[in-house]
Amino acid sequence: MTKTEEALALASDMMENWAWETITVRPEPNRLDATLKSTDDLIPIVVALRVKRLGYLSAITGLDLGVEAGELEVLYHFCAAAAVITLRLRLPREAPVVPSLSEIIPSAEAFERELREMFGVEISGLKTPERLYLPDDWPEGVYPLRKDFDPSVLQ
Amino acid sequence: MQKEKTVSSFTIPIGPQHPALKEPGHFLITVDGEIVTKTVVRLGYAHRGIERALEERNYVQCMYLLERICGICSHIHATAYCHAVEQLAGVEVPPRAQAIRLLVAELERIHSHFLWLGVAAHEAGFDTLFMYSWRDRETVMDLLENMTGNRVNYSANLLGGVKFDVDDALEGEILKGLEFLEERTHHYLDVVKTDIMFLQRTSGIGVMTRRQAEVLGAVGPTARASGVARDIRVEAPYGAYVEHPVNIILEQDGDLRARFIVRLRELFESYRLIREVLETLPAGELVGRVPRRIKASETVSRVEAPRGELFYFVKSNGSDKPERVKVRTPTICNMLSVIKLAVGHQLADIPMILTGIDPCFSCNDRSVQIRSGDNLQVLTWEQLRQFGA
Numbered sequence: 116m117t118k119t120e121e122a123l124a125l126a127s128d129m130m131e132n133w134a135w136e137t138i139t140v141r142p143e144p145n146r147l148d149a150t151l152k153s154t155d156d157l158i159p160i161v162v163a164l165r166v167k168r169l170g171y172l173s174a175i176t177g178l179d180l181g182v183e184a185g186e187l188e189v190l191y192h193f194c195a196a197a198a199v200i201t202l203r204l205r206l207p208r209e210a211p212v213v214p215s216l217s218e219i220i221p222s223a224e225a226f227e228r229e230l231r232e233m234f235g236v237e238i239s240g241l242k243t244p245e246r247l248y249l250p251d252d253w254p255e256g257v258y259p260l261r262k263d264f265d266p267s268v269l270q
Numbered sequence: 271m272q273k274e275k276t277v278s279s280f281t282i283p284i285g286p287q288h289p290a291l292k293e294p295g296h297f298l299i300t301v302d303g304e305i306v307t308k309t310v311v312r313l314g315y316a317h318r319g320i321e322r323a324l325e326e327r328n329y330v331q332c333m334y335l336l337e338r339i340c341g342i343c344s345h346i347h348a349t350a351y352c353h354a355v356e357q358l359a360g361v362e363v364p365p366r367a368q369a370i371r372l373l374v375a376e377l378e379r380i381h382s383h384f385l386w387l388g389v390a391a392h393e394a395g396f397d398t399l400f401m402y403s404w405r406d407r408e409t410v411m412d413l414l415e416n417m418t419g420n421r422v423n424y425s426a427n428l429l430g431g432v433k434f435d436v437d438d439a440l441e442g443e444i445l446k447g448l449e450f451l452e453e454r455t456h457h458y459l460d461v462v463k464t465d466i467m468f469l470q471r472t473s474g475i476g477v478m479t480r481r482q483a484e485v486l487g488a489v490g491p492t493a494r495a496s497g498v499a500r501d502i503r504v505e506a507p508y509g510a511y512v513e514h515p516v517n518i519i520l521e522q523d524g525d526l527r528a529r530f531i532v533r534l535r536e537l538f539e540s541y542r543l544i545r546e547v548l549e550t551l552p553a554g555e556l557v558g559r560v561p562r563r564i565k566a567s568e569t570v571s572r573v574e575a576p577r578g579e580l581f582y583f584v585k586s587n588g589s590d591k592p593e594r595v596k597v598r599t600p601t602i603c604n605m606l607s608v609i610k611l612a613v614g615h616q617l618a619d620i621p622m623i624l625t626g627i628d629p630c631f632s633c634n635d636r637s638v639q640i641r642s643g644d645n646l647q648v649l650t651w652e653q654l655r656q657f658g659a
Contacts, residue, residue: 174581174598197506222487248314
C-alpha cells in the first residue's frame with residue numbers, strides 16, 4: 116500500500132468507526148471529505164489526527180453558501196502524501212464560531228486569522244485577534260469574501 | 271517630577287517599506303539591547319482582493335488574473351489553477367503539453383532560485399555574489415523570453431494545455447544555457463560552502479530543527495533544509511512529474527547555510543529534469559478542449575512552487591465562473607517560522623532570516639486601494655480600466 120492509500124484508509128477508519136458521527140465521502144480517489152456534526156468534534160478529531168501523525172494542516176478554506184442558504188462552510192485540509200483529508204464544518208451565517216486549533220497546530224493561526232477577516236468567522240481561543248491582511252480602517256462587520264459583500268460600503 | 275527608570279526592552283517598527291525587500295510587509299520587533307525578544311508581523315499591504323475578483327470572472331479570465339498574483343512564480347499559479355479546472359471538467363491534457371508545463375516550471379524554479387540567491391547575498395552584504403548571480407539569471411530569463419515572448423508573466427498555460435511549442439532551435443538554446451548555468455551553480459555552491467565571511471552570516475543562524483519545521487508547518491526548500499521530506503513533486507506527483515520522478519534534496523542542519531545549499535542543489539535536479547524532458551518530449555497536440563461551463567463540483571490542486579507547496583481549492587457551480595477559488599501560498603506557511611526563529615537572534619540577523627525563507631508578499635496578500643490624503647478611494651472595475659488605459 117502506498118503512503119497515500121495508508122493515510123486514506125486510516126482516516127476513513129477513524130472517521131467512520133470512532134465515536135464521532137461524521138459523514139464521509141470520497142469525492143476523488145485521493146480525497147476524503149468528512150462532514151462533522153458539531154464544532155465540538157473538531158478539536159478531538161484534530162488531536163486524533165495529530166496523535167496518529169496523519170498529515171499536516173495544509174490550508175483552511177472558507178465558503179459562503181449564500182444568503183438564502185444562511186450557512187458558511189469551513190474546510191480544514193490535512194495532507195499526507197497525495198491524500199487530502201478534509202474536515203468540513205457547517206456554520207450559521209449569523210454569529211459563526213469555531214474553536215482555534217493553534218494550541219495543537221501553531222501554524223493554524225495565520226489561516227484562522229485570514230478566515231476571521233475574510234468571512235467573519237469568530238475563532239474562540241485565538242491569541243492574536245489583530246488584523247493580518249485587511250487595512251486598519253476597514254469597517255467592522257464587513258467581510259470581503261462573503262457573497263453579499265458590497266464594495267460601495269467602502270466609499 | 272521623579273525620573274522613572276526605563277525598562278530595557280524597545281520596540282522597533284520595520285516596514286511596510288522594508289529595507290531588506292522590494293515588497294511591503296510590516297514587522298514589529300521587540301529588542302532587549304541587540305537581542306530580539308518578540309516579533310509581530312502585519313501583512314496585507316499588497317492585498318488586491320484577487321480571490322473575490324475571481325468569483326466575478328469566467329474560467330479563462332481567472333487564469334490571467336491568477337498569473338498576476340506573483341511575478342516570480344506566475345507559471346506555477348496558472349499550472350495549479352489549470353490542474354484544478356481540468357480535473358473539474360474531466361479534461362485530459364495532451365502529454366506534450368504536460369511536458370512543456372514541466373519544462374517552464376523548472377525554468378521558473380531556476381530563475382526564482384537565482385533571484386533568491388542574489389537577494390540573500392545582498393542582505394548578507396555580499397554584493398558581488400548578488401551581481402554575478404543576477405547576471406547569470408539573465409540566461410534563464412532570455413530562455414523564457416525566447417520561448418514565450420515574456421520575461422515575467424510568460425502565460426504559457428491554457429486551460430487544457432499550453433500555448434507554446436518547443437522546436438529544435440529552442441531546444442539547442444536551452445541546452446546551451448543550462449550548460450553555462452550548471453557550471454555557474456557549481457561555483458556558487460562552492461562559494462556558499464567555503465567563503466568564510468559568508469559562512470559567518472549563515473552558519474548556525476536561524477536554526478530550525480526538523481521537529482520545529484514540522485510543528486511550524488514549513489514548506490518547500492525551507493522545510494527541506496531542516497530535513498523534512500516535503501516536496502509535492504515527490505509526494506504527490508502531478509502532470510509530467512509522474513513520468514519524470516524528482517529526487518528529493520534534503521539537508522539536515524536547518525540553518526541559513528543549509529537553505530542556501532538546498533536551493534542550489536535543487537538547481538542541478540532542475541537541470542537534469544529539463545534535459546530528460548527535452549530528450550523524451552512526446553509528439554502530439556498541445557491543447558485539449560475545455561468546456562466553457564463546468565458542472566458543480568470541488569477539487570484540490572497542489573503543486574510545488576519554487577518556495578514550496580502551493581495549494582488551490584476550486585469549487586465550480588455549473589456556470590462559466592468559479593464559485594470560489596482559494597489560494598494558499600507557501601510564504602504564509604514559512605512566515606510563522608521566521609517569527610518564531612527570530613527570537614534570541616541579533617537584530618542584524620533578522621533581514622537574513624527573513625530572506626532565508628524567500629518570502630513573497632504579493633503571493634501572500636492577494637483590493638485595489640489608492641490612498642489620497644485621508645480618503646480611502648476604491649476604484650470600480652470600469653474606473654480601473656479607464657485609469658489604466
